[in-house]
Structure formats: structure tokens, C-alpha cells
Amino acid sequence: MKISTPNCDNCVFTEELGRDFNIRQKSQGLAASIRNFIHPSYKLVEAVKSLSMKIGSGEIVGFLGPNGAGKTTTLKMLSGLLFPSRGKVEVLGYSPFSREREFLSQISLVMGQKQNLWWDLPPVETFEIHRSIYKLDEKDFKERINELIDMLEISDCLETQTRKLSLGQRMRCELAVSLLHRPKVLFLDEPTIGLDILMQKKIRKFLLEYHARFKPTILLTSHYMDDVAALAKRVIVINNGLKIYDGLLSDLSEKMQPEKIITVILNSDTFPKIEIPNVTPVSQEGNLFRLKAPREIVGKLAASLYNTGLTIDLTIEDTPLEDIIGNLFTENSDFLKFRKNL
Amino acid sequence: MFYLKAHAAIFKAYLKIMLTYRGMMLLHMFRVVLMPLVIATAWLSIEKVDSNPYKNSDYLLYYLLVPLVMNLTNSRSVFKFPVSVRDGTLSRELIKPYPPLMSIVIESFSNNLQMLLYLVPFTLICTFLFQSHLDFSFLSFKFFPIFILAVFFGALLRMFISGSIALTGFWLEDVTTLNLLLNGSIWALLGGMIIPVATFPEKIRHIAELLPYRYMLSFPIEIFSGKLTNAAIYKGFSVMLFWTIVFYFTARFIWKRGIKIYSAYGG
Known part of the structure; x- marks a missing residue:
């Protein structure tokens, strides 16, 4: 029935x-x-x-x-x-x-x-x-x-x-x-x-x-x-x-990870000075640099890096989905803050 | 019938599977005939007292029929179902628009039918070899349809008894002991496997006639051998029908309770 x-x-x-x-x-x-x-x-x-x-x-x-x-x-x-x-x-x-x-x-x-x-x-x-x-x-x-x-x-x-x-x-x-x-x-x-x-x-x-x-x-x-x-x-x-x-x-994906990861290869071991706020360095291996930046300024950051004339290669990635979902289940995760805003 | 084509397809599937494992069938056949053969030899070798209604020829005919009837009323659900609860394969049946236990019933039925491939020739050869020791004067073909009916209801009764025990597998990890107790030892004794029920002392015979076990083995053979009066046949069918109904409702009751606690492990 x-x-x-x-x-x-x-x-x-x-x-x-x-x-x-x-x-x-x-x-x-x-x-x-x-x-x-x-x-x-x-x-x-x-x-x-x-x-x-x-x-x-x-x-x-x-x-x-x-x-x-x-x-x-x-x-x-x-x-x-x-x-x-x-x-x-x-x-x-x-x-x-x-x-x-x-x-x-x-x-x-x-x-x-x-x-x-x-x-x-x-x-x-x-x-x-x-x-x-x-x-x-x-x-x-x-x-x-x-x-x-x-x-x-x-x-x-x-x-x-x-x-x-x-x-x-x-x-x-x-x-x-x-x-x-x-x-x-x-x-x-x-x-x-x-x-x-x-x-x-x-x-x-x-x-x-x-x-x-x-x-x-x-x-x-x-x-x-x-x-x-x-x-x-x-x-x-x-x-x-x-x-x-x-x-x-x-x-x-957007709310959990409002930042993107930028990987840049330069022709120098020294990172140029860029006047953009909220960019966080993640790691450096020789001339390979990883940075984190809010989604809305990623375009501006990429343009600035190209304008320095030092950039050989540049990639912009989202945080892997596994990490985002994994973060949901970890204690004190960003998700707890995110849920409050839902 | 609503599920007739599905029943037929599943029946054929089990036949195909069993034909793949011919050696296993042969082993099963030996298992079924060995015990009656041993018991028949024992009964034939001991001296009979005057009060025993069975002569050697009666014992011989009885134990020639035991493997056949035992096989036809056999039910494998008690072995199959608890495993399907434990390993979660019952889920496969529950998800289909088809009665979930029917597959186990059909598997058992097709298995019993295939065993006839071995058992019928075996019985015929034995009958031929021992024909001089057999007495067919009691045999009457008018009892044959009643014998078939008794085998059918005997199989139905055993299916519901075994089914009721099998369904306790929702709660019990292993139902083998319970089955051995209720459906093995007592069945072998009061069902007529070890001693034909007709040769029991009178008081025990009356008890055996009221319990369900006789109707799964001894009763059909007694009909076939022409050992029962019409009144005894009617009474036998009434008792058998009563127990069949009792165990049908018992099995239904256990199923309805058990399925609610089914954990569907093994997905």
C-alpha cells in the first residue's frame, strides 16, 4: 500500500x-x-x-x-x-x-x-x-x-x-x-x-x-x-x-576552503616583493614557491607575479576534495565555525 | 501463479549449479543410504520376538524405502538460512520483488529431486538383488497416490519445522545444535529412522503417533507397505496436518520478529 x-x-x-x-x-x-x-x-x-x-x-x-x-x-x-x-x-x-x-x-x-x-x-x-x-x-x-x-x-x-x-x-x-x-x-x-x-x-x-x-x-x-x-x-x-x-x-568547497593554492616557479630563489594583502606563504623548495590566497584575489596575484618577469610557470589549484571532507570530521575543524554561519 | 516463471527460473538455476558439482551429489547419496543400510543390517541380524509385527522382509522393504522418503522430505533450509543471515546474503533476497525464503525452499527441492538420479537406481538395484527376501503381498497400488500425498505433506511439515529452527538464526550464531536436538536425534528415534515406529512398545508408539516426527518418514512408508488401516491413515493425516499448520504459523511468527532485528551485515 x-x-x-x-x-x-x-x-x-x-x-x-x-x-x-x-x-x-x-x-x-x-x-x-x-x-x-x-x-x-x-x-x-x-x-x-x-x-x-x-x-x-x-x-x-x-x-x-x-x-x-x-x-x-x-x-x-x-x-x-x-x-x-x-x-x-x-x-x-x-x-x-x-x-x-x-x-x-x-x-x-x-x-x-x-x-x-x-x-x-x-x-x-x-x-x-x-x-x-x-x-x-x-x-x-x-x-x-x-x-x-x-x-x-x-x-x-x-x-x-x-x-x-x-x-x-x-x-x-x-x-x-x-x-x-x-x-x-x-x-x-x-x-x-x-x-x-x-x-x-x-x-x-x-x-x-x-x-x-x-x-x-x-x-x-x-x-x-x-x-x-x-x-x-x-x-x-x-x-x-x-x-x-x-x-x-x-x-x-568554497565555504570550507575560501583560499586557493598557487604554485609558482621563478627564475630566482628569492621571492619578489608583492603589495597584495592576505597572501600566505606555504612552502619553498629552491625556486618553487607555494602560496595560499583568498579566491577573490588569486587573479590579481597571478597577474602581479607574471608582471615581475620572473615567472617561469604558475598553477592555481583548489584544495583536494579529500582534504576538505576530511577537515569536516576533525576536531576543532574550520567546519565548526562554518556551521555556525549556516 | 504469480511467481511461477520466477520459481521455474530459480529451480533451473539450482539444477544447473548442482549438475556442476556432480561429485558432491554422489557424496550426499552415500550419506543418505549409509545409515539406513547399517541399521537394516543390524535389524536383520538380530532375532525377532513374537510380539514384533515386523518380519525380516518388512524390515528389508522399510529400509529400502527409508533413503528415498528421507531424501524427498529433506529440508536444507536449516543449513542455508543461518549462513545467509550471518554473511548478509539474505539481503540479496530481501531486495528483490520475490518471496525472500522461496529461493532456499527451491534450492532444497531441486537438490532432493536430483538426488533421485542416484537413489532411484540404487533402490531398484537393491530391490532386484534382494527380491527373493522381499514380500510384496501387502503392496497395493491403491495406496500409491496416498503415499505420494503423505510424502508431500511430510516434506511440507519438515520444511516448516526446519524453517522454524533455521529462522532462530536471526538470534543464534549457530543453530546446528538446536537442529541436532529437535530435528536430528529425536527425529531419528521417533520418526522411524532407527526403529520403525510400528515396532515401538505400545505406549511409546502412541506418543510417537501424536508427535510430528513420524509423519516425515515412517508414516509414508507404512502407507506404501500396506501396514495401515484406513482409519489409521485418516488419523495420521489429521495429526500431520495439525503439526503442519502449527509449524507454519510458528515459522511466520519467528520470521516477523526476526526480520525486524536483522542487521544485514556483510554488505
């Missing part, structure tokens, strides 16, 4: 969503084991404390956070695998944990490369089973599978037993089988984990193409910031089961 959604434009909606786990505790040693046998002790872990978010139809959202932040637990609640301990959750207007056929037919969860593929059979057999489960007609099935085989370049591994495929091949086949029923909502948990750079790029390219064609809503977790930067404009950052940022990735 479809439930009434407070905001029908929201494909994914959560309100104060939380999930606790009761984890059994045991100290080291035989005595502790005996004590634990008589009086088992448990610790309540709030994997997700309170998470409210709204994701519109067709959006790609990066879901970021350190290990143990509650990302995967959230994805599992959104896909109906986990029963929430509290709060409200709706996906496509359904309550995920009810696991209604109509709901499950419209979503997909990719979690590693053993989620959907049958390990002892070649991928082509899994596709056929998937067709029967999702009740796809023969014509649609052939059209879709051929399209996915082309886009993911997997024609050479379809008839090899899945367990004998390489990680990259398995991941691409996993994506193919997950997308065969054209889900309206796609939950991707670390889709490029363990893959080499070339394969990561292929997967990103595929996901962008696929999204451009079919416009599914995608919620993506990844530890590779390149994945997030390439795919998602909007990010939701969580830590310790709480949301700490929800907005555009570019805003996060």
Missing part, C-alpha cells in the same frame, strides 16, 4: 530517521568470558541518530562520511533491508520495510559485487533469472540487456562463471543486472571500491551516461572523492549518525 507522502516531489524522504544496534560486549580474558557468560552485557550503538533529508526525483546525491558514520545503515533502511528504530522514511511514497512488490520493482541497491549475481553461474544466467523475477517481457529484456552490455562493455564475460571474473568485470555485470529493470531509485554503496583508476573512470562515465538517459534518482556513497565530484552536484555529509551538511558540493 502506497502511503501519503508529505511532499510528493520527494523521491526519498526521511524525518528523524534512526537505527540502533545492540552490540554484545566482552572484555579480554577468561574471567571476563565467564562473567559475560553469566551476565551478558550489551551496548546500544546508535548507528544513525537522527537523519532528515529530502531528495527529489532524478537527483544524484553524494552521501559522504567517515567509516561508521551510518551511511550504509541509512541505505539499508532506505532499501527496506533494515527496520528503523525511530523516525519516518518514505521512498517513492512507499514505506521501504513493508517490502511491497511495486516498491522493490522500482529500486536497486548495489553493495559490493556479490549483491545480485549468482556466484556459481555465468552473468547471462543471472540476467535471465532477473528477467523472470521482474517480469520483463522478452523484447524489453533483449533491448535493455544489449544496451547495458554495450554501455558497460561486458560482452566478453557474459558466459564465464561469475566467481571466475575479475573484480572490474563482476562490478560491471553487477551494475548491469541491477539496472535491468530500470529502477527509479538507485542506491550505490561504494560502486568503485577496489577498482583500478581506469575501471573507476569507466564506471563513472557509465553512470553519468545512464543517468542522462533514464534519469533515475541516485544516492551514492563512496570514499573516492573523484566519484562524488564527477557524479554528484549535491552532497549530504553525515558523521556519528547525524547530518552535518546538505548542499551543493561547490558551496562546500
Whole structure:
């Protein structure tokens, strides 16, 4: 039964969503084991404390956070695998944990490369089973599978037993089988984990193409910031089961790191005197100098350096995304100040 | 039926997987026939008292059928399900628009069917070799459909009992001991694996007839051998149906409670 959604434009909606786990505790040693046998002790872990978010139809959202932040637990609640301990959750207007056929037919969860593929059979057999489960007609099935085989370049591994495929091949086949029923909502948990750079790029390219064609809503977790930067404009950052940022990735980058890094190679070991305020030296290695300057004066600084006639080469970079996100989770981070201004 | 094509596809998939591992099937076959063979040899070598309703030919027929019926009513869910909870592969089933436990049931069913490839020839060869020691005068083909029905319900009952035990895997790390206790030792004793139920002392036989175990092994064989009156067959089916319903609701209850605490580890 479809439930009434407070905001029908929201494909994914959560309100104060939380999930606790009761984890059994045991100290080291035989005595502790005996004590634990008589009086088992448990610790309540709030994997997700309170998470409210709204994701519109067709959006790609990066879901970021350190290990143990509650990302995967959230994805599992959104896909109906986990029963929430509290709060409200709706996906496509359904309550995920009810696991209604109509709901499950419209979503997909990719979690590693053993989620959907049958390990002892070649991928082509899994596709056929998937067709029967999702009740796809023969014509649609052939059209879709051929399209996915082309886009993911997997024609050479379809008839090899899945367990004998390489990680990259398995991941691409996993994506193919997950997308065969054209889900309206796609939950991707670390889709490029363990893959080499070339394969990561292929997967990103595929996901962008696929999204451009079919416009599914995608919620993506990844530890590779390149994945997030390439795919998602909007990010939701969580830590310790709480949301700490929800907005555009570019805003996060600008607000968290209002400065840029300028690397300049001069034909001299001595840096010329420049009358521009707020420029901070970072390092010097011979005639290679690194400086930090506010975004708004970077252009002026570059021009001044060229005008000295000493500049051989000059590059301007943003702070790597990894560092920006990493800074969010460190104690006394700039983010704490930034949050106050939100 | 709503899921018929999906059931068929999954059934075929399991057949293909099992055909890949032929050696394993052969080992399973030896496991299934070995125990009944040993017990049959023991029963045939001891002297029978007058009060024992079974003659040597009855024991021989009984234990020739034990591997077949035991295999047909077998359920592997108790081994498969707890593993799927522990390693998180249950998640794979939960995310699909398909009954999440059906895959395990179909796997068990296809496994049982494939074992027949080995067990039927084995039984036929043994029957041929020992035909002079067998007494077929009790056999009646009118009991054959009832025998099939008894095997079917016996399988259903065992599936729900094993399923109920398997589903405790939501809480227990290892359900093997619980299974050995409730579905192994007691089943072997009161189900008719070690001693045919009909040869129990009267009081114990009455208890065995009220418990579910007899209906997963001994009852169908007793029907096939023409050892039961119509009244005993009706009574047997009633008890069997009662336990099937009880364990169906038990399994449902455990599932509904367990799925709420499922942690979906192993993603």
C-alpha cells in the first residue's frame, strides 16, 4: 500500500530517521568470558541518530562520511533491508520495510559485487533469472540487456562463471543486472571500491551516461572523492549518525576552503616583493614557491607575479576534495565555525 | 501463479549449479543410504520376538524405502538460512520483488529431486538383488497416490519445522545444535529412522503417533507397505496436518520478529 507522502516531489524522504544496534560486549580474558557468560552485557550503538533529508526525483546525491558514520545503515533502511528504530522514511511514497512488490520493482541497491549475481553461474544466467523475477517481457529484456552490455562493455564475460571474473568485470555485470529493470531509485554503496583508476573512470562515465538517459534518482556513497565530484552536484555529509551538511558540493568547497593554492616557479630563489594583502606563504623548495590566497584575489596575484618577469610557470589549484571532507570530521575543524554561519 | 516463471527460473538455476558439482551429489547419496543400510543390517541380524509385527522382509522393504522418503522430505533450509543471515546474503533476497525464503525452499527441492538420479537406481538395484527376501503381498497400488500425498505433506511439515529452527538464526550464531536436538536425534528415534515406529512398545508408539516426527518418514512408508488401516491413515493425516499448520504459523511468527532485528551485515 502506497502511503501519503508529505511532499510528493520527494523521491526519498526521511524525518528523524534512526537505527540502533545492540552490540554484545566482552572484555579480554577468561574471567571476563565467564562473567559475560553469566551476565551478558550489551551496548546500544546508535548507528544513525537522527537523519532528515529530502531528495527529489532524478537527483544524484553524494552521501559522504567517515567509516561508521551510518551511511550504509541509512541505505539499508532506505532499501527496506533494515527496520528503523525511530523516525519516518518514505521512498517513492512507499514505506521501504513493508517490502511491497511495486516498491522493490522500482529500486536497486548495489553493495559490493556479490549483491545480485549468482556466484556459481555465468552473468547471462543471472540476467535471465532477473528477467523472470521482474517480469520483463522478452523484447524489453533483449533491448535493455544489449544496451547495458554495450554501455558497460561486458560482452566478453557474459558466459564465464561469475566467481571466475575479475573484480572490474563482476562490478560491471553487477551494475548491469541491477539496472535491468530500470529502477527509479538507485542506491550505490561504494560502486568503485577496489577498482583500478581506469575501471573507476569507466564506471563513472557509465553512470553519468545512464543517468542522462533514464534519469533515475541516485544516492551514492563512496570514499573516492573523484566519484562524488564527477557524479554528484549535491552532497549530504553525515558523521556519528547525524547530518552535518546538505548542499551543493561547490558551496562546500568554497565555504570550507575560501583560499586557493598557487604554485609558482621563478627564475630566482628569492621571492619578489608583492603589495597584495592576505597572501600566505606555504612552502619553498629552491625556486618553487607555494602560496595560499583568498579566491577573490588569486587573479590579481597571478597577474602581479607574471608582471615581475620572473615567472617561469604558475598553477592555481583548489584544495583536494579529500582534504576538505576530511577537515569536516576533525576536531576543532574550520567546519565548526562554518556551521555556525549556516 | 504469480511467481511461477520466477520459481521455474530459480529451480533451473539450482539444477544447473548442482549438475556442476556432480561429485558432491554422489557424496550426499552415500550419506543418505549409509545409515539406513547399517541399521537394516543390524535389524536383520538380530532375532525377532513374537510380539514384533515386523518380519525380516518388512524390515528389508522399510529400509529400502527409508533413503528415498528421507531424501524427498529433506529440508536444507536449516543449513542455508543461518549462513545467509550471518554473511548478509539474505539481503540479496530481501531486495528483490520475490518471496525472500522461496529461493532456499527451491534450492532444497531441486537438490532432493536430483538426488533421485542416484537413489532411484540404487533402490531398484537393491530391490532386484534382494527380491527373493522381499514380500510384496501387502503392496497395493491403491495406496500409491496416498503415499505420494503423505510424502508431500511430510516434506511440507519438515520444511516448516526446519524453517522454524533455521529462522532462530536471526538470534543464534549457530543453530546446528538446536537442529541436532529437535530435528536430528529425536527425529531419528521417533520418526522411524532407527526403529520403525510400528515396532515401538505400545505406549511409546502412541506418543510417537501424536508427535510430528513420524509423519516425515515412517508414516509414508507404512502407507506404501500396506501396514495401515484406513482409519489409521485418516488419523495420521489429521495429526500431520495439525503439526503442519502449527509449524507454519510458528515459522511466520519467528520470521516477523526476526526480520525486524536483522542487521544485514556483510554488505
